[in-house]
Amino acid sequence: MASSNLHSNSSEQPLPPGALAGAACAAEAGVGSEAEYPGNLFVVAAPSGAGKSSLVKALLELDTRVFPTVSHTTRAPRGQEKHGREYFFIPAHEFDAMVAADAFIEWANVHGNRYGTAKKAVEDRIQQGADVVLEIDFQGAMQIRNVFANAVLIFILPPSLEELRSRLERRGEDRPDVIELRMRNASVEMAQAGSFDYVIINDVFERALFDLKSIVHAQRLRYSAQRRAQAQVFHALGIQA
Numbered sequence: 001m002a003s004s005n006l007h008s009n010s011s012e013q014p015l016p017p018g019a020l021a022g023a024a025c026a027a028e029a030g031v032g033s034e035a036e037y038p039g040n041l042f043v044v045a046a047p048s049g050a051g052k053s054s055l056v057k058a059l060l061e062l063d064t065r066v067f068p069t070v071s072h073t074t075r076a077p078r079g080q081e082k083h084g085r086e087y088f089f090i091p092a093h094e095f096d097a098m099v100a101a102d103a104f105i106e107w108a109n110v111h112g113n114r115y116g117t118a119k120k121a122v123e124d125r126i127q128q129g130a131d132v133v134l135e136i137d138f139q140g141a142m143q144i145r146n147v148f149a150n151a152v153l154i155f156i157l158p159p160s161l162e163e164l165r166s167r168l169e170r171r172g173e174d175r176p177d178v179i180e181l182r183m184r185n186a187s188v189e190m191a192q193a194g195s196f197d198y199v200i201i202n203d204v205f206e207r208a209l210f211d212l213k214s215i216v217h218a219q220r221l222r223y224s225a226q227r228r229a230q231a232q233v234f235h236a237l238g239i240q241a
């Protein structure tokens with residue numbers, strides 16, 4: 001388990017133009033085939049402030065069959081954030097050790113800090129057939145796709161850049177220079193939306209939440225999922241395949 005030593009968040013950095021290509025790819029290690037993981041893996045990405053944490057939190061309150069994961073990060077905690085709840089806040093050397101031990105399914109540099117999803121946070125649950133949601137950046141989402149071809153990639157867009165900025169300001173968690181950086185990075189991130197399966201525009205919150213719930217529900221109605229969940233019905237109806 002990660003220690004609670006905190007790494008100070010000295011300077012956040014812009015995403016380099018080739019951030020995706022340059023991202024370390026834990027996916028190269030490979031963590032198993034789709035057939036071994038009957039649960040659904042939902043990946044939610046968005047520029048900072050678009051509202052992905054708020055939407056995922058609301059989804060989890062409504063749907064107890066979806067499980068979140070807690071990522072590791074070298075970022076310092078914000079005001080009320082707690083180690084082990086929002087993130088495992090770990091120093092850089094511990095993050096390095098986890099990378100060296102191949103402990104991440106994916107990890108990336110985001111806004112000058114490193115963030116990663118531990119393999120153990122995902123694999124056991126999906127193996128047991130549970131649904132898991134990851135709230136990660138687009139670089140991580142692309143790595144996940146390399147490992148889990150059937151992962152469902154969802155991108156959240158804000159209704160406008162002005163609203164994005166105003167949400168970051170209203171949230172009141174980040175310094176003005178950090179907000180500027182996140183706004184600059186937002187364009188790079190939003191340019192990746194075309195690589196995702198679904199796009200939700202988070203304008204009216206309840207509408208966006210309905211969209212997110214619909215995607216989760218539709219995934220559970222896919223033939224392969226129904227075939228597994230309703231095996232007896234299929235058998236009784238004489239459907240073999």
Ligand SMILES: Nc1ncnc2c1ncn2[C@@H]1O[C@H](COP(=O)(O)OP(=O)(O)OP(=O)(O)O)[C@@H](O)[C@H]1O
Pocket residue numbers: 046047048049050051052053054055167168170171202203204205206208
């Ligand atoms: N539809 C919405 N309308 C108005 N405000 C919203 C909406 N959705 C989220 N917000 C607010 O916008 C702010 C940013 O939301 P949130 O923290 O969920 O974003 P995020 O995408 O998870 O950001 P980060 O990547 O930095 O964690 C919060 O104050 C949240 O309450």
Ligand SMILES: Nc1nc2c(ncn2[C@@H]2O[C@H](COP(=O)(O)O)[C@@H](O)[C@H]2O)c(=O)[nH]1
Pocket residue numbers: 045046047048071072075106107108110111115116117135136137138139140141
């Ligand atoms: N690739 C990953 N990105 C992650 C992970 N956990 C969070 N994130 C993303 O980082 C930014 C910034 O988050 P913040 O909490 O500092 O505002 C945001 O886009 C997150 O989605 C992860 O495990 N891997």
